[in-house]
Amino acid sequence: MKKIAILTTCVFAMFAVSSSFAQTVKKTTTVKKTTTVKKTAPAAGGKVSAATLEEGKQLLAKNDCLSCHKVDVKIVGPAYKDVAKKYPNTAVNVEKLTQKVIAGGSGNWGDVPMSAHPSVPPADVKKMVQYILSLK
Numbered sequence: 001m002k003k004i005a006i007l008t009t010c011v012f013a014m015f016a017v018s019s020s021f022a023q024t025v026k027k028t029t030t031v032k033k034t035t036t037v038k039k040t041a042p043a044a045g046g047k048v049s050a051a052t053l054e055e056g057k058q059l060l061a062k063n064d065c066l067s068c069h070k071v072d073v074k075i076v077g078p079a080y081k082d083v084a085k086k087y088p089n090t091a092v093n094v095e096k097l098t099q100k101v102i103a104g105g106s107g108n109w110g111d112v113p114m115s116a117h118p119s120v121p122p123a124d125v126k127k128m129v130q131y132i133l134s135l136k
């Protein structure tokens with residue numbers, strides 16, 4: 001009987017040691033994730049013809065954008081010049097913001113959400129975003 005008790009204690013002790021050991025291993029192997037933001041990304045999104053930019057400008061007026069946005073003053077949404085300051089004019093940012101305008105949502109400028117624009121053709125949204133990011 002005494003043997004069993006000792007054995008049980010032993011097993012418990014081993015379990016305790018191994019689990020704390022496992023925790024230590026887990027802690028020491030945690031890899032710190034670092035994201036490198038490329039500040040000098042190529043302005044691939046900026047290579048757009050003047051005609052496309054003009055089209056983008058007109059599309060902003062044709063859609064509901066200007067009821068919440070102005071070029072240099074914040075209304076409901078951020079001023080387009082502030083958007084252009086925040087995001088360098090790259091292909092990646094053009095794509096990201098195009099998706100955001102289509103899906104709508106909040107979080108990047110505050111808690112007020114932008115309405116979704118699922119019925120605006122993505123190619124049109126892209127032109128509008130290219131125009132916005134060309135504003136400096």
Ligand code: HEC
Nearest residue numbers: 063064065068076077106107108109110112113114115128
């Ligand atoms: C109902 C008001 C409203 C309308 C209409 C609207 N927006 Fe917005 N927009 C916002 C708000 C609010 C934000 C800030 C969202 C955030 O905090 O992430 C925003 C953000 C943006 C941004 C920056 C997104 C980001 O994640 O930083 C772009 C670009 C933009 N709008 C373009 C447009 C375009 C183009 C249209 C028209 C197709 C449009 N908006 C229509 C309210 C609106």
